[in-house]
Amino acid sequence: MTTTTITTTTTTTTITKGKPSTFYETFERKAGKDKLTTHYCPGCGHGRVHKLVAEALEEMGLGDRTIFISPVGCSVFAYYYMNTGNVQAPHGRAPAVGTGLARARQDSIVISYQGDGDLAAIGTAEIVHAANRGENMTVFFINNAIYGMTGGQMAPTTMVGQKTLTSPYGRDAATEGYPMRMSELIATLEAPVYVERVSCTDVKNIHKCRKAIRKALQLQVERKGFSFVEILSTCPTNWKMNPQDSIKWIQEVMEPYYKPGVYKDKTAEAKPLPKSAPITDPDELRRILGLEKGKTEAKTRASIGERRIKIAGFGGQGALTAGAMLATAGMNEGLQVTWLPSYGPEMRGGTANCSVIISDKRIGSPLVMRPDVLIAMNRPSLDAFEQEVAPGGMIIVNSSMIDRKVSRSDIKAVYVPFTELAAGLGLKAAANTVAVGAFLAQEPLFDRERIFEVLRTSFKKKEAVETNIRAVDEGFNFGRT
Numbered sequence: 001m002t003t004t005t006i007t008t009t010t011t012t013t014t015i016t017k018g019k020p021s022t023f024y025e026t027f028e029r030k031a032g033k034d035k036l037t038t039h040y041c042p043g044c045g046h047g048r049v050h051k052l053v054a055e056a057l058e059e060m061g062l063g064d065r066t067i068f069i070s071p072v073g074c075s076v077f078a079y080y081y082m083n084t085g086n087v088q089a090p091h092g093r094a095p096a097v098g099t100g101l102a103r104a105r106q107d108s109i110v111i112s113y114q115g116d117g118d119l120a121a122i123g124t125a126e127i128v129h130a131a132n133r134g135e136n137m138t139v140f141f142i143n144n145a146i147y148g149m150t151g152g153q154m155a156p157t158t159m160v161g162q163k164t165l166t167s168p169y170g171r172d173a174a175t176e177g178y179p180m181r182m183s184e185l186i187a188t189l190e191a192p193v194y195v196e197r198v199s200c201t202d203v204k205n206i207h208k209c210r211k212a213i214r215k216a217l218q219l220q221v222e223r224k225g226f227s228f229v230e231i232l233s234t235c236p237t238n239w240k241m242n243p244q245d246s247i248k249w250i251q252e253v254m255e256p257y258y259k260p261g262v263y264k265d266k267t268a269e270a271k272p273l274p275k276s277a278p279i280t281d282p283d284e285l286r287r288i289l290g291l292e293k294g295k296t297e298a299k300t301r302a303s304i305g306e307r308r309i310k311i312a313g314f315g316g317q318g319a320l321t322a323g324a325m326l327a328t329a330g331m332n333e334g335l336q337v338t339w340l341p342s343y344g345p346e347m348r349g350g351t352a353n354c355s356v357i358i359s360d361k362r363i364g365s366p367l368v369m370r371p372d373v374l375i376a377m378n379r380p381s382l383d384a385f386e387q388e389v390a391p392g393g394m395i396i397v398n399s400s401m402i403d404r405k406v407s408r409s410d411i412k413a414v415y416v417p418f419t420e421l422a423a424g425l426g427l428k429a430a431a432n433t434v435a436v437g438a439f440l441a442q443e444p445l446f447d448r449e450r451i452f453e454v455l456r457t458s459f460k461k462k463e464a465v466e467t468n469i470r471a472v473d474e475g476f477n478f479g480r481t
């Protein structure tokens with residue numbers, strides 16, 4: 001953040017402006033010109049809360065120590081914005097991930113940032129038990145009374161009478177129960193040290209929200225345990241309102257039911273949690289994790305090094321399944337493998353890709369930033385990932401669906417008509433299996449029989465197994481030529 005002092009002949013004014021350094025310099029999620037735009041809708045409360053959290057972290061000097069856990073929901077992409085450590089947790093599981101982080105990295109500041117679908121529906125058990133254990137973490141609970149990302153379904157926090165996609169006549173307490181007051185519920189537990197509900201609406205309330213965020217973080221710095229800040233937040237898109245009306249709706253409809261206020265504050269009497277000594281002896285760690293020395297090393301074989309593969313296509317093309325096939329076959333071969341799927345949360349135009357690593361050594365991270373091999377199943381995937389391929393690497397192109405050549409000259413390009421070859425077998429859906437065959441022709445990491453084994457366990461119908469085996473062979477034979 002930068003401050004500018006403006007002095008005139010009569011006054012001196014200091015203006016704080018710009019982004020805090022706990023935000024990234026540019027936001028790469030949206031490829032807008034200025035790279036300062038987030039993916040949030042105009043008037044969305046998430047943006048306001050992100051700013052308050054980022055400012056607090058900067059001003060408290062906590063940026064370098066913070067691990068921000070993004071949930072599933074509209075804020076799934078918080079890691080594009082927060083210049084902190086970042087972990088993205090499965091839906092509802094942020095408090096469980098936070099528990100591990102808070103215990104293993106006791107000097108870190110762990111933030112579990114969660115929407116109401118995430119926290120009060122699928123993750124109800126996780127949040128209640130993490131709170132009950134008094135984990136040393138801070139939870140920011142964004143209550144916008146609806147499922148935002150998935151298009152506005154009813155959440156546990158939806159108001160009685162509120163119309164949503166799944167309560168088109170308005171929530172009826174007789175059949176759907178009452179809106180859940182999570183702050184009140186969490187405050188009944190013994191362990192939490194601080195629980196407050198604030199409302200991120202007008203200047204006064206935003207100020208209260210800022211204070212609550214800071215207080216919760218400060219308590220974590222002092223290792224006083226679990227704190228929970230619920231923030232009433234706008235979702236103009238799914239409420240079908242403009243941003244101004246959505247603020248009014250919080251004030252007039254949400255606040256009378258979800259009363260802002262402090263529900264628990266044990267700041268004065270809470271004692272700092274003791275720190276446990278970290279385990280530094282690797283043998284002790286192995287014993288605790290149940291790993292015998294060397295047990296997970298790959299069996300002796302010709303070294304294949306570490307092969308990093310990305311398979312990308314549109315949703316439904318089977319890119320993720322192709323990756324899972326390779327990873328499972330590699331695992332059955334006794335190799336180290338990882339498989340990391342990735343698909344966009346956008347409601348339209350879904351793409352899917354997965355990262356697969358197959359190695360004869362332990363794999364440090366499942367992320368593939370510079371693939372050795374890219375399997376591009378459609379044109380947008382080639383456009384998106386061509387430049388990421390490591391120099392000397394390879395792209396296997398689905399020439400049935402991609403109408404251009406690979407433009408780089410420092411990598412090998414192999415063109416195989418996955419979709420046509422699969423269609424020739426009467427099963428267009430097996431294009432991904434053709435891709436696996438083509439890959440093995442170029443990268444003989446293991447025998448095709450390993451893939452056949454996977455196919456035999458994946459499909460119940462003999463016919464499907466046989467067609468897919470033929471698809472592997474088709475891809476393999478074409479890929480060799």
Ligand SMILES: Cc1ncc(C[n+]2csc(CCOP(=O)(O)OP(=O)(O)O)c2C)c(N)n1
Nearest residue numbers: 072073074091115116117118146147148149
């Ligand atoms: C296990 C699982 N179940 C369901 C989903 C689908 N899903 C994705 S986001 C979401 C709701 C998110 O709503 P909320 O937590 O309120 O966050 P918001 O989008 O409003 O910020 C759901 C149901 C999922 N991704 N994973």
Ligand code: SF4
Nearest residue numbers: 040041044074148235
């Ligand atoms: S759908 Fe709602 S919660 Fe999601 S970004 Fe848009 S306004 Fe925000």
